[in-house]
Amino acid sequence: NAGVTQTPKFQVLKTGQSMTLQCAQDMNHEYMSWYRQDPGMGLRLIHYSVGAGITDQGEVPNGYNVSRSTTEDFPLRLLSAAPSQTSVYFCASSYSRPSATSYEQYFGPGTRLTVT
């Protein structure tokens, strides 16, 4: 299993540009989510999905869009990039049904985004 994969690893954008961060998992997990990591603030939830076709907002959703058309993929779209969106972005996935590994989230390697 590749686990959770994210592309690209690094990206530099100019203010106002748009882009999509890709996330894919091959563990058949129902739950997928996006977090951003900023120094001294830990990780904060942006958006999450409990299954294909179902998404919801997390703590810091403004400026981001998501959709979930398949179980495997959960892309994050930046509509009009701003310097405040400079951050490291992590995708995570997990089972949502009760099991021995309930709520264990598997994280991708991250995308480091700089907006100038």
Added chain:
Amino acid sequence: AQSVTQLGSHVSVSEGALVLLRCNYSSSVPPYLFWYVQYPNQGLQLLLKYTTGATLVKGINGFEAEFKKSETSFHLTKPSAHMSDAAEYFCAVSDRGGGNKLVFGAGTILRVKS
């Protein structure tokens, strides 16, 4: 809303010394509790979790944590630090009704001196 407090943004220990990283949560209803580790330029890896049952939880790499309801705490310990333990550690919680939505602490960077 849930919140997580990690005391000390940086902790420094000597190799072989006890590691103690502190975590307190705010919920009046005990949540699910997690510790994650992040090595430089990598994603997060689960160290251990508490959901139910025994309050002393053992994880990978010799780490353990104890859930103390009366203190709303979930401190992480390791009896003897190793150089390879140098990393950033995150405590996280999730509500029992929404177990997948994690709320993270700010993180503690552990430095191990030789």
